[in-house]
Amino acid sequence: MQGLQKWCIQANMTGSRNRSQQMAHVRSSLRLPLEDGAAVAMTNGLLCVSVHTEKERTVEPQDAHSELQFGRSFGIFPLVSRHFGVKTRLCRHSLNLSSDDRMSPPDTSNSTSEGEAGETDPWFLLNNSRGLHTPGFHTDITKHIGVQITLIAAYSLIILLGLMGNALVIYMIIRYRNMRTVTNFFIANLALADLLVDTLCLPFTLVYTLLDEWKFGAVLCHMVPFAQALSVHVSILTLTVIALERYRCIVFHLGRRLTWHSSFLIMTLTWTMSAILAAPLAIFREYRHEEIPSINLRISVCSEKWPHGTSRDGVIYSLSMLLLQYILPLAIISYAYICIWVKLKNHISPSTRSDSINRRKKTTKMLALVVVVFAICWLPFHVFQLASDLDLVLRFKEYKLIYTVFHIIAMGSTFANPVLYGWMNKNYRNGFLMVFRCEDKPDAFHPEGSFRTRSLRRLTLNGRNGGHPPTAV
Numbered sequence: 001m002q003g004l005q006k007w008c009i010q011a012n013m014t015g016s017r018n019r020s021q022q023m024a025h026v027r028s029s030l031r032l033p034l035e036d037g038a039a040v041a042m043t044n045g046l047l048c049v050s051v052h053t054e055k056e057r058t059v060e061p062q063d064a065h066s067e068l069q070f071g072r073s074f075g076i077f078p079l080v081s082r083h084f085g086v087k088t089r090l091c092r093h094s095l096n097l098s099s100d101d102r103m104s105p106p107d108t109s110n111s112t113s114e115g116e117a118g119e120t121d122p123w124f125l126l127n128n129s130r131g132l133h134t135p136g137f138h139t140d141i142t143k144h145i146g147v148q149i150t151l152i153a154a155y156s157l158i159i160l161l162g163l164m165g166n167a168l169v170i171y172m173i174i175r176y177r178n179m180r181t182v183t184n185f186f187i188a189n190l191a192l193a194d195l196l197v198d199t200l201c202l203p204f205t206l207v208y209t210l211l212d213e214w215k216f217g218a219v220l221c222h223m224v225p226f227a228q229a230l231s232v233h234v235s236i237l238t239l240t241v242i243a244l245e246r247y248r249c250i251v252f253h254l255g256r257r258l259t260w261h262s263s264f265l266i267m268t269l270t271w272t273m274s275a276i277l278a279a280p281l282a283i284f285r286e287y288r289h290e291e292i293p294s295i296n297l298r299i300s301v302c303s304e305k306w307p308h309g310t311s312r313d314g315v316i317y318s319l320s321m322l323l324l325q326y327i328l329p330l331a332i333i334s335y336a337y338i339c340i341w342v343k344l345k346n347h348i349s350p351s352t353r354s355d356s357i358n359r360r361k362k363t364t365k366m367l368a369l370v371v372v373v374f375a376i377c378w379l380p381f382h383v384f385q386l387a388s389d390l391d392l393v394l395r396f397k398e399y400k401l402i403y404t405v406f407h408i409i410a411m412g413s414t415f416a417n418p419v420l421y422g423w424m425n426k427n428y429r430n431g432f433l434m435v436f437r438c439e440d441k442p443d444a445f446h447p448e449g450s451f452r453t454r455s456l457r458r459l460t461l462n463g464r465n466g467g468h469p470p471t472a473v
Contacts, residue, residue: 162197366420
């Protein structure tokens with residue numbers, strides 16, 4: 001069927017270009033075999049090419065499913081996208097005169113090189129037989145200076161609070177002898193995983209969000225996604241171990257707690273299992289350069305490269321990780337803390353001291369709240385990422401902004417834990433005050449009880465612990 005087809009891209013190009021250069025730019029951008037007789041026009045900052053055709057034309061990029069799209073999931077938090085670099089996703093569209101006037105909104109934006117200042121080309125396809133500019137075209141909102149300043153401030157604040165809070169937790173547990181309990185060892189392991197997120201996740205994510213290109217070389221292309229996945233797996237596994245350990249001791253009245261050696265063995269297994277689960281992100285990955293001659297652009301790409309060369313393996317991995325690192329662990333943790341709460345409320349042994357009961361209740365409430373905060377922070381991101389894997393949200397013009405906001409919320413869990421410790425646990429609160437030397441009086445600490453032995457308490461009173469630390473959780 002004969003008709004008029006029209007393709008447009010945003011023309012934020014520096015300098016002037018003649019007709020042939022403009023057509024070459026459109027041809028390269030949209031990968032269309034344009035005829036010599038095509039009409040080129042500039043309308044409202046849009047470079048448009050109109051072509052008369054005798055039959056329906058289907059525009060299909062090299063990979064119609066996904067070409068250099070932003071934010072492809074690792075199955076964790078996709079802080080390194082499936083493809084670092086130019087991000088285009090041109091779905092299959094049938095453009096002909098008989099269809100209704102409509103515009104396909106841009107999925108993402110093209111990256112900007114230093115040599116072409118201000119060149120950002122969100123690519124879209126326009127079918128408009130009347131030659132009218134349909135409302136709805138939007139550029140990448142994350143390129144607005146106000147949005148970028150906000151993102152820099154948000155990520156910087158999370159990094160600062162996360163580094164300070166988690167480092168302080170680890171320091172307290174290492175320095176004060178009577179803080180070295182099994183539960184606190186696991187809390188230190190959780191803080192270490194959060195530190196890994198703050199150092200090997202957020203800075204790279206921020207830079208990529210601002211530049212849209214992988215600037216860190218081949219080695220980090222493989223290592224950064226692995227480290228990011230590793231830290232998330234360690235966090236959720238540690239929360240699960242803490243819940244199961246308290247379930248074992250409280251519900252079954254087991255007086256014998258785990259030894260230090262056993263706790264360190266469990267933590268080693270936690271890191272080993274996490275490394276195995278995260279290994280595919282380091283193995284199935286490639287670093288390469290993409291050339292776009294028509295606009296003199298060369299970008300670096302860090303992308304997943306699965307064995308069968310399709311995105312199906314990546315989707316399977318993402319769904320598997322959603323189950324293993326979110327749904328299943330939270331189900332186990334919820335069951336454990338519900339049983340613990342029922343036991344402490346209704347089935348307390350008469351021989352158990354009231355101060356020990358209160359301490360256990362407070363500690364259990366604090367640890368349960370840590371899990372709740374973790375689940376709430378990560379829920380929007382996991383839901384949005386699942387929708388991305390199923391291609392339900394990739395066409396939203398605000399896709400990248402929504403993704404980034406949900407990612408910031410998820411990363412908020414890395415500094416929330418130390419805040420919860422200081423707010424809900426008097427021992428941690430007193431310890432934080434001591435480290436900052438805001439309160440030097442020994443009588444400012446009011447012990448809530450301890451799992452430690454009397455001999456260890458005598459050592460504490462004798463000053464062998466480097467001061468007057470709070471008692472253990």
